[in-house]
Amino acid sequence: xxxxxxxxxxxxxxxxxxxxxxxxxxxxxxxxxxxxxxxxxxxxxxxxxxxxxxxxxxxxxxxxxxxxxxxxxxxxxxxxxxxxxxxxxxxxxxxxxxxxxxxxxxxxxxxxxxxxxxxxxxxxxxxxxxxxxxxxxxxxxxxxxxxxxxxxxxxxxxxxxxxxxxxxxxxxxxxxxxxxxxxxxxxxxxxxxxxxxxxxxxxxxxxxxxxxxxxxxxxxxxxxxxxxxxxxxxxxxxxxxxxxxxxxxxxxxxxxxxxxxxxxx
Amino acid sequence: xxxxxxxxxxxxxxxxxxxxxxxxxxxxxxxxxxxxxxxxxxxxxxxxxxxxxxxxxxxxxxxxxxxxxxxxxxxxxxxxxxxxxxxxxxxxxxxxxxxxxxxxxxxxxxxxxxxxxxxxxxxxxxxxxxxxxxxxxxxxxxxxxxxxxxxxxxxxxxxxxxxxxxxxxxxxxxxxxxxxxxxxxxxxxxxxxxxxxxxxxxxxxxxxxxxxxxxxxxxxxxxxxxxxxxxxxxxxxxxxxxxxxxxxxxxxxxxxxxxxxxxxxxxxxxxxxxxxxxxxxxxxxxxxxxxxxxxxxxxxxxxxxxxxxxxxxxxxxxxxxxxxxxxxxxxxxxxxxxxxxxxxxxxxxxxxxxxxxxxxxxxxxxxxxxxxxxxxxxxxxxxxxxxxxxxxxxxxxxxxxxxxxxxxxxxxxxxxxxxxxxxxxxxxxxxxxxxxxxxxxxxxxxxxxxxxxxxxxxxxxxxxxxxxxxxxxxxxxxxxxxxxxxxxxxxxxxxxxxxxxx
Numbered sequence: 001x002x003x004x005x006x007x008x009x010x011x012x013x014x015x016x017x018x019x020x021x022x023x024x025x026x027x028x029x030x031x032x033x034x035x036x037x038x039x040x041x042x043x044x045x046x047x048x049x050x051x052x053x054x055x056x057x058x059x060x061x062x063x064x065x066x067x068x069x070x071x072x073x074x075x076x077x078x079x080x081x082x083x084x085x086x087x088x089x090x091x092x093x094x095x096x097x098x099x100x101x102x103x104x105x106x107x108x109x110x111x112x113x114x115x116x117x118x119x120x121x122x123x124x125x126x127x128x129x130x131x132x133x134x135x136x137x138x139x140x141x142x143x144x145x146x147x148x149x150x151x152x153x154x155x156x157x158x159x160x161x162x163x164x165x166x167x168x169x170x171x172x173x174x175x176x177x178x179x180x181x182x183x184x185x186x187x188x189x190x191x192x193x194x195x196x197x198x199x200x201x202x203x204x205x206x207x208x209x210x211x212x213x214x215x216x217x218x219x220x221x222x223x224x225x226x227x228x229x230x231x232x233x234x235x236x237x238x239x240x241x242x243x244x245x246x247x248x249x250x251x252x253x254x255x256x257x258x259x260x261x262x263x264x265x
Numbered sequence: 266x267x268x269x270x271x272x273x274x275x276x277x278x279x280x281x282x283x284x285x286x287x288x289x290x291x292x293x294x295x296x297x298x299x300x301x302x303x304x305x306x307x308x309x310x311x312x313x314x315x316x317x318x319x320x321x322x323x324x325x326x327x328x329x330x331x332x333x334x335x336x337x338x339x340x341x342x343x344x345x346x347x348x349x350x351x352x353x354x355x356x357x358x359x360x361x362x363x364x365x366x367x368x369x370x371x372x373x374x375x376x377x378x379x380x381x382x383x384x385x386x387x388x389x390x391x392x393x394x395x396x397x398x399x400x401x402x403x404x405x406x407x408x409x410x411x412x413x414x415x416x417x418x419x420x421x422x423x424x425x426x427x428x429x430x431x432x433x434x435x436x437x438x439x440x441x442x443x444x445x446x447x448x449x450x451x452x453x454x455x456x457x458x459x460x461x462x463x464x465x466x467x468x469x470x471x472x473x474x475x476x477x478x479x480x481x482x483x484x485x486x487x488x489x490x491x492x493x494x495x496x497x498x499x500x501x502x503x504x505x506x507x508x509x510x511x512x513x514x515x516x517x518x519x520x521x522x523x524x525x526x527x528x529x530x531x532x533x534x535x536x537x538x539x540x541x542x543x544x545x546x547x548x549x550x551x552x553x554x555x556x557x558x559x560x561x562x563x564x565x566x567x568x569x570x571x572x573x574x575x576x577x578x579x580x581x582x583x584x585x586x587x588x589x590x591x592x593x594x595x596x597x598x599x600x601x602x603x604x605x606x607x608x609x610x611x612x613x614x615x616x617x618x619x620x621x622x623x624x625x626x627x628x629x630x631x632x633x634x635x636x637x638x639x640x641x642x643x644x645x646x647x648x649x650x651x652x653x654x655x656x657x658x659x660x661x662x663x664x665x666x667x668x669x670x671x672x673x674x675x676x677x678x679x680x681x682x683x684x685x686x687x688x689x690x691x692x693x694x695x696x697x698x699x700x701x702x703x704x705x706x707x708x709x710x711x712x713x714x715x716x717x718x719x720x721x722x723x724x725x726x727x728x729x730x731x732x733x734x735x736x737x738x739x740x741x742x743x744x745x746x747x748x749x750x751x752x753x754x755x756x757x758x759x760x761x762x763x764x765x766x767x
Contacts, residue, residue, distance in 0.1 A: 004524055007587045011528050011580060027538065029545030029560065053457040073460060075551055134417045138444045140467030141419055141763050142548050148417040152530035166415035183441045184420055187412045213460045219445040244550065245467070
């Protein structure tokens with residue numbers, strides 16, 4: 001027993017102050033929200049589009065590139081090849097949005113409309129207690145790992161009433177990772193159908209948003225929103241958290257915005 | 266046959282050879298040679314089919330790569346299949362069984378005499394509906410789990426045949442994560458190739474990316490500078506540290522010992538953040554690239570890494586020692602999920618699971634490449650073969666990795682981190698060639714094999730994640746165990762679903 005107490009003293013109190021205090025610092029080489037300098041882009045080349053592994057960067061005409069963060073792997077290859085330095089990945093970790101279209105950075109609209117809170121009724125239901133069922137449906141396991149990290153003592157999402165639960169029957173929301181392989185299609189559908197209304201869907205990572213590195217593979221559907229339900233409708237995604245994988249802070253920021261715990265920029 | 270007279274072409278890790286130098290046999294002869302070589306103590310690193318074109322899908326060449334760990338050698342042989350089947354060696358050599366099933370599934374060939382031929386990745390669109398081995402009798406019951414599990418983990422299906430609490434037999438059905446990685450690599454390398462390697466198994470990004478880059482480098486004759494090799498090895502050890510610490514924490518959690526579970530869960534993050542210090546990403550995305558590294562480090566960054574490493578080691582050693590000083594934990598680990606040495610040899614187990622069963626088997630030592638050719642890490646083994654052994658080997662390896670990184674940080678070679686003339690990101694590799702790259706990821710041997718066509722593009726790309734070798738060992742270790750011990754047995758192997766499913 002004395003050893004346990006001594007170890008406890010040595011390890012100290014390690015839960016972060018965020019969101020009351022500052023967020024943990026991002027690594028200086030972190031590749032977060034990209035910034036596109038339309039004035040710098042001379043529109044002469046298509047190097048960024050040619051370098052992008054997933055087709056997230058497209059360059060239709062003599063304007064700055066269009067960038068779809070839902071497909072982006074945040075590898076930074078486009079920024080590296082741009083001769084004018086018109087693309088820059090900032091350290092801004094805040095990336096979660098409420099609609100798929102909001103992830104597309106078009107010319108003239110380079111701002112990311114960060115996720116707003118649920119409506120009043122849902123916020124009343126889930127604001128202080130959100131139970132999530134996580135389903136991994138393909139992918140590489142990294143999004144699962146960095147979602148799970150939020151349950152460790154440093155992040156401790158149970159502070160916010162958020163918890164991962166074992167059964168869809170106990171869940172208020174479905175947190176989907178992976179491109180939805182055809183082999184997981186049925187299991188994902190059954191999990192969603194087994195949850196009680198009202199229910200939320202959160203897509204974490206570029207795979208779950210667009211298929212990510214596996215865009216175009218015949219083995220995958222290409223994202224959670226491509227899953228057809230028994231009703232004939234498609235899985236309605238309430239929150240998109242891009243990244244490959246998203247940083248835990250990006251995921252936490254998205255969840256807290258959804259619950260209305262963070263409203264300010 | 267003797268160890269000196271294996272009639273295959275001999276090569277070393279991280280090397281490319283002309284395709285034509287691989288001797289070709291009939292399927293019968295190849296089966297016999299594999300059996301004899303395994304009898305001499307070699308093991309299968311990879312065994313796969315490769316068809317020259319769509320038209321010849323039904324008559325592929327079978328390639329086998331055998332590892333002679335004592336002599337630091339690899340052997341490659343092949344056979345042309347032309348009649349819809351080939352003789353199975355699985356009855357005599359259980360480590361071949363999953364490879365043969367994979368060949369059967371990918372090429373529609375029958376491994377004749379296979380004891381339990383069934384799919385590897387297909388046929389799981391209906392959860393749990395497949396043929397499973399079934400035990401019948403009074404009070405015998407079946408437990409089916411998955412593909413969706415209780416925790417935040419990947420999908421797989423487990424079918425237990427039980428008598429009360431006691432497990433007679435466990436069968437593991439995977440494939441839910443299958444997303445077509447190997448198929449998509451054919452025709453490359455191209456701009457997406459490195460991302461396929463990095464996401465083959467996301468928690469082993471550095472190991473898979475290193476193997477992939479070594480193939481490209483071997484096939485283009487452009488080696489990364491020494492500085493890049495040293496830093497890549499540091500990143501590989503950081504990956505091992507994060508996972509090993511996390512695994513021990515998870516094992517502690519599964520037996521209800523919360524102090525170590527809580528501390529290790531957090532300390533794992535410290536190691537991931539050290540990888541992010543190198544390249545901005547906690548999993549090492551973008552760090553290892555063909556021809557070298559995507560990022561260099563300066564003296565300040567090295568000092569910061571050393572400082573963080575010391576702090577994390579201080580915390581980790583307290584958390585680990587606490588666990589191994591607690592009798593109630595050790596009592597739960599001891600004699601649980603035993604995999605004896607003979608079974609580990611037969612099943613061709615790799616990584617910490619093999620070393621915990623007394624096998625001195627470690628790619629960094631036996632088939633070294635990159636920096637490990639110059640700086641060796643002693644192989645950590647234990648002989649109990651149980652959960653305790655697998656936890657203890659991880660603890661030993663954590664100490665070794667810390668010592669290795671410290672030593673390397675003191676003497677990182679100077680110079681650039683990327684070759685001046687980087688290998689082209691598309692095409693133009695050496696044509697009609699065959700290359701193998703092995704690395705000791707934290708789960709064990711990560712094997713990448715590439716065949717190129719006459720234009721120098723990949724005509725076949727084979728990835729063997731260590732989990733592919735080890736899943737059957739988990740099933741074996743569960744025999745005669747209590748079903749309630751499945752979580753700690755599973756955690757003690759901690760295998761990759763996505764690395765198996767590809």
